[in-house]
Amino acid sequence: MSRIGPCAARAREQGRGLLIPYLVAGDPDYDTSLALMHELVARGADMIELGIPFSDPSSDGPAIQRGVERALAGGATLAGVLELARRFRQRDGQTPVILMGYLNPIEIMGYGEFTSGCAGAGVDGVLVVDMPPAEAGDLPNLLAGREIDRIFLVSPTTSPGRAREIIEYTSGYLYYVSLKGVTGAALEDRGSVAENIAGLRNLTDLPIIIGFGIRDEETALAMNALGDGVIIGSALVEKIEALPPDAAGHPEAIGEAAELIGKVRRALDHEKFHGGNLSGNHDGKRVS
């Protein structure tokens, strides 16, 4: 049973924005990823997106490309990612874990083996970046059979008709891509995000989480105000890039990298209690 629905429902009841960090699994090694995952939760992450390293990440910008290269250089594999999720689940029975990646590693492993691997590891959702619903074959049904959520992307270029079709396939949350471009690009056209999210609200009650281009408190607040939460990837992966070697054995270094999420969490919660100001006055002073 996926943990995503209950987690999103709790956040909705409490009126708090969902905060979902993304990291590349095995960047630069599994122990560091595992330490980071727990630390991210401790600092306020609601769910974790775990990137499956793939040699040709054509929807990702430079920061995540480098993260993927580090993970692959360290020998990361899809089987290893599932094992990482399983190890995380041993200590954390609550926080939803979503695997995000490209289709080829999943296709080569086989959809059946992948699905049971996810179920066995306690994975809650799967997002395959280069697999539109029309090309998904029996993967969605296999995942649904194990009660694993199927997350799909909607972008600024998605037509309303297509969005309707995507939503039919989607469970857990809808991932709204905030910009035309790759992960980590600059968020420029915020007006169109507001408009597009409003359109999507008419089509679905699914939580809408916004990602791509969100890198600090200011962008997180602005986007969270439009949706039900935010995903932070490239900015976190850049922090991971700056970690010292053997970071897994240095809790203070792990804490420092994860503090990006801590800061955003405090900003989102502050916003919730003191509301309204999108300009980013989140230094602890009361705004109202």
Add this chain to the structure above:
Amino acid sequence: MPEPAAELGAEFAGPDESGHFGPYGGVFVGETLARAVAELAEAYASLSAKPEFWREFDADLADYVGRPSPLYLAERLSEAWGGARIWLKREDLNHTGAHKVNNTIGQALLAKYMGKTRLIAETGAGQHGVASATVAARMGLECHVYMGAEDIVRQAPNVYRMKLLGARVLAVESGSRTLKDAMNEALRDWATHVDHTYYIIGTVAGPHPYPRMVRDFQSVIGREARRQFLERAGALPDALVACVGGGSNAIGLFHPFLGDRKVAMYGVEAAGRGLDTPDHAAPLCAGRPGVLHGNRTYLMTDEQGQILDTHSVSAGLDYPGVGPEHAWLKDLERVRYVGATDSEALEAFHQLTRLEGIIPALESSHALAWAGRLAAKMNREQNLLINLSGRGDKDIEAVARLEGANFGTA
């Protein structure tokens, strides 16, 4: 679109409406590109239904590219190989020196009708980059060409040609720094500048409609060759041979002959240092089906689903995937896919140069190398048609370097 010369069987009529050739092909792209790809498919479907589009295409091919390209009977080569009569389809004589321009002419027309102002392209050997920069110059469009940093070194003359033509050549430093990484970078660019940018893919791979569209543009090769062959030899050739990287020159030659069941077809992949080594670029001979760059096809992929680094002496064949229609034709056993090694290709490169006074591209040299073996097993009454897909001027520096000759001195 122009009808193929012979009746195609239902199995060769692909792709279907959603871009599938059997289990291959399709549209595996990130959501940001989904609409652009769909719009392209619509635009192509609508334009390719209009005879005037093809009249404009044919006129450009005639007056600008210099088509039809000749069909040449290579008598000394036939003699040397001691078997079938060898015919060369002279795509090397096209403007810009290879078959690539057939496709860029067609796609540039499409870009114009779609109102796009900026062209992007990926390139390996640089031939497609040059062909793209050429049509961009002719139409006054901005052009950015992505090229692996490794290939920029291997194909310096083509880099300079692109610059002369006004294109910006962008070095790709990620991954293996070759053609596949250039394609990743072009896809990222397209997603970022999707409103006004047209992505000219150089081969019959990528998401639908590219495999079909590029095939349609390149099929001029096979249509001409079939007509020329009937005129000159009074019969169809017994066998066709073409090199296969992404596979655009091969599908261009093969497609109009698919319905001619008696015509055997051979696609020659780059066997690099040998198909029994990891150093090759032969997904059809030694790979397995997977998903990359928008389509499902045979790939060079490891057990973990990572795309493998490929190796070929020829930058234009150094690609871990292949067009989905080739994957389908392999499964249907209509085309046989084989390999030629680096050294076999180099030997053929010299052989054609010395016997016929034609310097072939290293890519095309793979087709020649395998054709030589096939020809020897055929008799003198039989006819073998090889697609000489490009000329080797771009390669002479690389060949000199490989063979330890001192390029540029006596």
